[in-house]
Amino acid sequence: MEKEVEIQLARDLMAGQPEAFDRFVEHFRAKIFQYSWLMCGQREDAEEVSQETLLKVFENFNQLRQPERVRAWVLRIAKNFCLMKRRRSQFAPTQELSLDEYMPALDRDGGHVKLQIADWSSQPEDRMLRAELRRVLGQAIAALPDTYRSVVLLRDVEDLSTDETAQVLDLSVDVIKTRLHRARLAIRQELDRYLKTKEGSAHASRN
């Protein structure tokens, strides 16, 4: 659903229009579920977070001052419930990702210099992502440390702005930018590994 549609649904609900209710719930329930599934890692937790978040959203609906920020507002509430789930379950130390790990090595063959990365030129950009690539992407996102995963989910998957992401996570814009870049590099590296494997098997099957 486009952001404009979400914003209109939020306005309708603020005006007390019941027709918007089920569409709003269905849309945001799926969105919160996806985010909390990837943050908490458990279906049961994600189901609970979805309901708890929506309840809090509706309890405070009269405090939504800017309907144009409804997505960030909802996801901020979801983030807080996810944090509570994590505190209850386990405590894992934060792992930092370093930039140097992701700079690809070079093949120097005489005067020709080539990066040791896969051939990305044939990868589809259309909406019909191949299921396997999507699976690898999901695994790469899930494997990120929490602090990086939350940034990439909000900024790239949920399409919040850098400012909105900073507000949702109570972090500075600079920290968001740093974490986002490293998270993307880590994901890129995982996709690259997968693409190289595919290249290797395609090459082997030709010979």
Next chain:
Amino acid sequence: MPHGTEECKQIFATLSEYLDLELPPDACREMEAHLAGCPPCVEFAESLRKTVALCHEYQAGEMPGPISEAARARLVEAWQRAVAGTKPPGD
């Protein structure tokens, strides 16, 4: 210019900001001047751009189960109370 220089490292550190159109104009011009003469950096930037595009399209295969009538009723009640500007007794 050969790839792997200090300049490439600087470029590497700010590629996401470049792709997000968040680089200040001066840095953006430097980036583009560098990319114009460094095919490996272009190749890498392109793979990162595609990574971001894939994330934008990402949808987890998992969906929540259907909402129960009781859960929906609680949400409706909370919404109607908030819109009417009243709080439940005891709050």
